Structure formats: structure tokens, C-alpha cells
Amino acid sequence: MKYIKGQEKSQLTLFPDCVEYYVGEDNPVRVIDAFVDSLDLTVAGFIRTIPKETGRPSYDPKDLLKLYVYGYFNKIRSSRKLMAECTRNIELFYLLGKLTPDFRTIADFRKDNAKALKNVFRAFVKLCMNLGLYQKELLSIDGSKFRAVNSKDNTYNAGILEKKLKRIDEHIKEYLSQMDYEDKSEKNVLTPEQVKAAIQELTQRKEKYQEYLKELLEGGETQLLLTDPEARRMHSKDGFHCCYNVQTAVDKGSHLIAEYEVTNRNTDQGLLKEVSQSTKEVLEINTIEVVADKGYESREDILNCVMNGIVPNVALKYDKHERLYTIDYVEAEIRDEERNSTKPEDIQKCIAAGVLPACYESTAIEVELQEQSCLSCFTLNEDGTVTCPVGRILTKTKMRGKNTIYGSKDACRQCPNKCTDSKSHKTVSFGPETKYVPVRMYGSPSVKLNPIPENILPNPFNHTLDRKDHAPRKVVLRIKEDISKIKERMCLSEHPFGTVKWYHGAHYLLCKGKEKATAELGLSFLAYNMKRAINMVGVKKLIEAM
Structure with missing residues (x-):
């Protein structure tokens, strides 16, 4: 053959x-x-x-x-x-x-x-x-670091520059003292020309670093990268590197990338609404549901998403089961046309009036209108802590004269029936002889409240039950945790990044500047x-x- x-x-x-x-x-x-x-x-x-x-x-x-x-x-x-x-x-x-x-x-x-x-x-x-x-039902948003064309040695911040300047001054002093010693002892280890050349080189380097420091302070930046000024030194899985933070939105049904953004932000915080809004425009849809990891935990950014037609399923970082927002109640008559609208201004109007927009039905978002209702009280315990009306523990935060101020951000953030219309956490003041502080609750609490002892008058230096500055109504916005969708996130986001980075070999960039990247x-x-x-x-x- x-x-x-x-x-x-x-x-x-x-x-x-x-x-x-x-x-x-x-x-x-x-x-x-x-x-x-x-x-x-x-x-x-x-x-x-x-x-x-x-x-x-x-x-x-x-x-x-x-x-x-x-x-x-x-x-x-x-x-x-x-x-x-x-x-x-x-x-x-x-x-x-x-x-x-x-x-x-x-x-x-x-x-x-x-x-x-x-x-x-x-x-x-x-x-x-x-x-x-593109099915457009759910999109996963995630970020990944791509190496920029800039080494770590060509990266400076104010701290590094100040250390280098201090070290140069020390070296110059050493050379000058070396010259004085050699003049006295008549032992020449280095010639005067060599010493002058070394001092001149150090002086030039000092001027260069001083110029870098001045540029940093005048520009208001925290980092200065010489090769690619638009990149930033970021923390990645294998240490600190000069990178760009690349955001992608991946469609659940097809695993296709719908949109991407190149940023030089060190973290993903505050980028959810920006990327989601851009994805909405590309896919030509009025509302969008997204899922993201704990790195996008920003209460302000998540609330902005809800107010602009975006359903944010962000993994809970500080809360346990749901994310709660207190919103000022604005009385308004909501027509069907406004409730069914997907315009941001109509969505915001519905939520402020305590009405759930039609586009958020069957999602993790709920809206509840709460009114001032039953009475309860804060109770001072023997161990120096305070129990709030729904049974949560408040601890001492500071002293104000003879009064002790108690509070807990975690307890208030997760409370479904607050005793205040404030968007921040509640603080309560106890005088030296105060055991109980009465308060009026919002909504219909599902738990048993602290009973108010008989013949306890309101303390004029704490809470009074007839205060005029408390709003009679408030709106509570709830975003519940959807575990099934959050678990899908990794299967959606990680695969495109892994393919592009390691199969295509694009884990580092060849071009300099955000636009070219x-x-x-x-x-x-x-x-x-x-x-x-x-x-x-x-x-x-x-x-x-x-």
C-alpha cells in the first residue's frame, strides 16, 4: 500500500x-x-x-x-x-x-x-x-478587571511620592556628611566629582517627584499613572495591578452580551444604574430586571434604579431578607394611565403616593403606605441597653449632657414598622430617671409590641405623642431577596468574562486610554x-x- x-x-x-x-x-x-x-x-x-x-x-x-x-x-x-x-x-x-x-x-x-x-x-x-x-427577561450585570498598559512601578500616589522625597533628602544628607568626613579625615572613598554627580541626579529626581505631587494635588486625583493616565491601580484576585473595571450586561436566555462599559472605578458601587440604563436603551425596552452581586451594594444607586424603571436584584450585604426604604408620602390621585406608564416621572409619582406601578407587579418590589397607628415604648434594660417597640436591642452611642443617647443602624434599617418618618436610623434619649419612652408606631406591626406602663407621661425632652413635625403617613419601599435569581448570576456573568479573558487571551489590554480600551x-x-x-x-x- x-x-x-x-x-x-x-x-x-x-x-x-x-x-x-x-x-x-x-x-x-x-x-x-x-x-x-x-x-x-x-x-x-x-x-x-x-x-x-x-x-x-x-x-x-x-x-x-x-x-x-x-x-x-x-x-x-x-x-x-x-x-x-x-x-x-x-x-x-x-x-x-x-x-x-x-x-x-x-x-x-x-x-x-x-x-x-x-x-x-x-x-x-x-x-x-x-x-x-435576546429574551430581555433578566440581565446579569457584573464587573471584571482587565490589565492596562501600565506597570505598578510607574504608578504613584501622594503617600508614595512623599516617602520617595523623604528618602532622597536623607540620601543627599548622607552624601553631604560623607564629603565633610572625607575633608576632615583626608580619606577619599568617592571623588568630589562623583559626589556632585550623585547629588545632581538625586536633585533631578526630587524635582520630578515634586512635579508629580503638584500635578496630583492640583488635579484632585488620588493616583498618577505615567504610561496610561486613565487607568487606575486596583485590587484584583492576584494582588494590586493597573487595570480598567469593565462592566457587562449578559442576557439570561441567550448568554449574549447586551452592553458593556469601561470604567476606571476601583469598585462596582454606584455603577448599577448607569449600566442598566445604557442596556435599556440598547435593547429598546422601557423596563429591565437585573441581577448583581454584593459589590453593587449602594442604597442610593439601588433606589435610583427603582425610580427609573429598573428592578435591581442585588445580593444582600447588610440586610437579612429584604431591603427597606422610607419615602416621603406625596398625596396624589393615581390614574390607570399613570400606573401603567413606564416613564420615570410616573413611576416616581406612583411610589411616592404609595401605589405599586404596574411594571413592578410580580417582581421583588413592594410598596406599602403606612399611617401612624398604635402606641408602644422604648424600655431601658438593667444591662444598660434599650429594647425598641418591636423587640430589637439599641446600644449607647453618646452622652448629651446628663441624657444618654441610644441607637442602632442595623436594627432600624431592617425594621418593617418604624417609629419615625426619618430616612436615617432612630435615636432615643433617656434621662437619669427615665425608664420608658413612649412612641407612636407606623403601619400594623406583625410582632407583639412593648406594652406601655400605666400612668407614664411623655418626657418633654424625648418623644412626645403630639409632635406636629411627624408625618401622619409615609411610604415603605421593599425589595425582597430573590435567591434563585441571585444564584443564576454567576452562571451568566462569569462565563463571558472567562471566555474573553482566557480563551481569547484578552486578560490584558494592548491599547492605552479608556476610549481605545x-x-x-x-x-x-x-x-x-x-x-x-x-x-x-x-x-x-x-x-x-x-
């Missing part, structure tokens, strides 16, 4: 092969080709989309975009490696018509079209929406979405949709 033999290297063919014959009908390259051809690059914001009438011809931006999408699709991000692939890769022969652009031309295209590349990512999201791939990650997330869409519906159906 003989081996199967290939074509001889020196054999000529009379009729050259067609490049398209080497690319199968189900090859993902055809999706990249059809997708880029379907885009209007002028509308997307690309430059040089209209060729000039004179001068040397330039490369078509569509060809360079196809090259980059193909590169990120196949784990090739370097412009030099892409240039090499153009000379030997049969699939790139098909995509580019055997063009071989220089690596500088390839790199400049990504740099010059940073803003437009995010629009390309969103264009593919729109395509997947037209195919019905956004473009680079847009290509990575586009490649992830494209692979997932091909697995879901196939090459032919995607091409037909374009």
Missing part, C-alpha cells in the same frame, strides 16, 4: 483555483464578510469611508474591519501577527482579496476609529435582536457574541438576516 500523496510543489495548474472554493458554506468567515458588508461605516463614525480623488489610494475601512473582527474571532489581536496572517491564511485571502496591509496601517485603524468600533458591537446586538435571540474590548465582545450566535442559529440564518 502506498501513502496518499499531495500535489507536487513544482506542478503548475493551467486554470488557477478560485479562493472561494477553499471556504465552505458553513465557515464563520462568511458571517464576518456579510456582517461588515451590511454596515454603513459612515453612519457608524469611521474615518476615510469616502476615498479621495487624488493621492495614493488607501485601504477600504471595511477590509481593515474584517481583518480585525477575524483576528479577534481567532484569538489574534496583535497588528504584526495579523499582517503575517494576511500573507499565508487562506480565509484572509477570501476576506481581503489577498491584500496585505502593513502592521502600522492595521494598528492605526483601531486607534483612529476607537469610538466607531463600539458602534459595530451594538450593530451586531441589533442584528441578534432582530433574530429574537473600549474599542479593543468591543472587538473581543463582538467576537464572543458572534461565536455564540453562530452556535445558536447557524451561519446561513445569520447571513440571511443581514
Whole structure:
């Protein structure tokens, strides 16, 4: 038996092969080709989309975009490696018509079209929406750190700079004392020229650090990064590194990335509403339900989400079973049109009136209108603590003259029936002879309240039952913990990050600056979405949709 033999290297063919014959009908390259051809690059914001009438011809931006999408699709991000692939890769022969652009031309295209590349990512999201791939029922929001083009040694803050300046002053003093010692002892370890050169070098370094410190103080920043000024030194799983904090919103049904944001915030706190609002606009929906981990625990941010048509399922960090908010009651007549509306102003009006908007029905959000009702009291215990009306323990916080002030933030934050209309926690003052402080409760408590002893008059220095500044009504907003949805979060968010970082090799960035980092990650997330869409519906159906 003989081996199967290939074509001889020196054999000529009379009729050259067609490049398209080497690319199968189900090859993902055809999706990249059809997708880029379907885009209007002028509308997307690309430059040089209209060729000039004179001068040397330039490369078509569509060809360079196809090259980059193909590169990120196949784990090739370097412009030099892409240039090499153009000379030997049969699939790139098909995509580019055997063009071989220089690596500088390839790199400049990504740099010059940073803003437009995010629009390309969103264009593919729109395509997947037209195919019905996004279910839009629940989206998982999470953040991950991507290494920036900046070493830890080129990162400074005020503390580091002050230590370096102090150390330089000490070294200069040592050199000067060394010179004095050598003059007296006539033993020259270092020549005067060497000492002067060392002092001059230290002085130059001191001036440089003083300039850095001045720049920090004048700019109001806490960090100064020399290579990539927009990145920040952040804490990650393997220590402190210079990174960008990248936020993604992943659809539950399809596991496709719907939106992403590149930030230089050290933590995820305060980013939930921003990312959710942007995702709503991209998916063209009026309300959205999101799930996030404990890192997004920000009471103000979560409340802003509720007031703007976003259902936030954030894992509880400080509370136990639900998150409670006290909202000022605003009397208003809520019509069906307003209750069924998804406009932020109508949602806020309904909640302030104690009415649950229709868009929040069957979710973790509840609204209750509470009125002042039954009487109870705070009771001073023998061990120096105070029991509140619903049985929670308050501890001593401070002294005010002869009176002792008691309070507990945790107890008030989790209390479903507060005795105050304040948004902050309750503090109660006990005089030297005070044993009980009466108070009027809000709502209908489900637990047994502390009984008020007979013939106990209100203490004028504490709580009085006829105070006029207490609102007769208040609104309590409840966000209950949905454990099943919170458990789904990790399965949704971690997979895209893990795939992009370690399978695509994009755990570190190649470009500097937030805008260029956004473009680079847009290509990575586009490649992830494209692979997932091909697995879901196939090459032919995607091409037909374009």
C-alpha cells in the first residue's frame, strides 16, 4: 500500500483555483464578510469611508474591519501577527482579496476609529435582536478587571511620592556628611566629582517627584499613572495591578452580551444604574430586571434604579431578607394611565403616593403606605441597653449632657414598622430617671409590641405623642431577596468574562486610554457574541438576516 500523496510543489495548474472554493458554506468567515458588508461605516463614525480623488489610494475601512473582527474571532489581536496572517491564511485571502496591509496601517485603524468600533458591537446586538435571540427577561450585570498598559512601578500616589522625597533628602544628607568626613579625615572613598554627580541626579529626581505631587494635588486625583493616565491601580484576585473595571450586561436566555462599559472605578458601587440604563436603551425596552452581586451594594444607586424603571436584584450585604426604604408620602390621585406608564416621572409619582406601578407587579418590589397607628415604648434594660417597640436591642452611642443617647443602624434599617418618618436610623434619649419612652408606631406591626406602663407621661425632652413635625403617613419601599435569581448570576456573568479573558487571551489590554480600551474590548465582545450566535442559529440564518 502506498501513502496518499499531495500535489507536487513544482506542478503548475493551467486554470488557477478560485479562493472561494477553499471556504465552505458553513465557515464563520462568511458571517464576518456579510456582517461588515451590511454596515454603513459612515453612519457608524469611521474615518476615510469616502476615498479621495487624488493621492495614493488607501485601504477600504471595511477590509481593515474584517481583518480585525477575524483576528479577534481567532484569538489574534496583535497588528504584526495579523499582517503575517494576511500573507499565508487562506480565509484572509477570501476576506481581503489577498491584500496585505502593513502592521502600522492595521494598528492605526483601531486607534483612529476607537469610538466607531463600539458602534459595530451594538450593530451586531441589533442584528441578534432582530433574530429574537435576546429574551430581555433578566440581565446579569457584573464587573471584571482587565490589565492596562501600565506597570505598578510607574504608578504613584501622594503617600508614595512623599516617602520617595523623604528618602532622597536623607540620601543627599548622607552624601553631604560623607564629603565633610572625607575633608576632615583626608580619606577619599568617592571623588568630589562623583559626589556632585550623585547629588545632581538625586536633585533631578526630587524635582520630578515634586512635579508629580503638584500635578496630583492640583488635579484632585488620588493616583498618577505615567504610561496610561486613565487607568487606575486596583485590587484584583492576584494582588494590586493597573487595570480598567469593565462592566457587562449578559442576557439570561441567550448568554449574549447586551452592553458593556469601561470604567476606571476601583469598585462596582454606584455603577448599577448607569449600566442598566445604557442596556435599556440598547435593547429598546422601557423596563429591565437585573441581577448583581454584593459589590453593587449602594442604597442610593439601588433606589435610583427603582425610580427609573429598573428592578435591581442585588445580593444582600447588610440586610437579612429584604431591603427597606422610607419615602416621603406625596398625596396624589393615581390614574390607570399613570400606573401603567413606564416613564420615570410616573413611576416616581406612583411610589411616592404609595401605589405599586404596574411594571413592578410580580417582581421583588413592594410598596406599602403606612399611617401612624398604635402606641408602644422604648424600655431601658438593667444591662444598660434599650429594647425598641418591636423587640430589637439599641446600644449607647453618646452622652448629651446628663441624657444618654441610644441607637442602632442595623436594627432600624431592617425594621418593617418604624417609629419615625426619618430616612436615617432612630435615636432615643433617656434621662437619669427615665425608664420608658413612649412612641407612636407606623403601619400594623406583625410582632407583639412593648406594652406601655400605666400612668407614664411623655418626657418633654424625648418623644412626645403630639409632635406636629411627624408625618401622619409615609411610604415603605421593599425589595425582597430573590435567591434563585441571585444564584443564576454567576452562571451568566462569569462565563463571558472567562471566555474573553482566557480563551481569547484578552486578560490584558494592548491599547492605552479608556476610549481605545473600549474599542479593543468591543472587538473581543463582538467576537464572543458572534461565536455564540453562530452556535445558536447557524451561519446561513445569520447571513440571511443581514
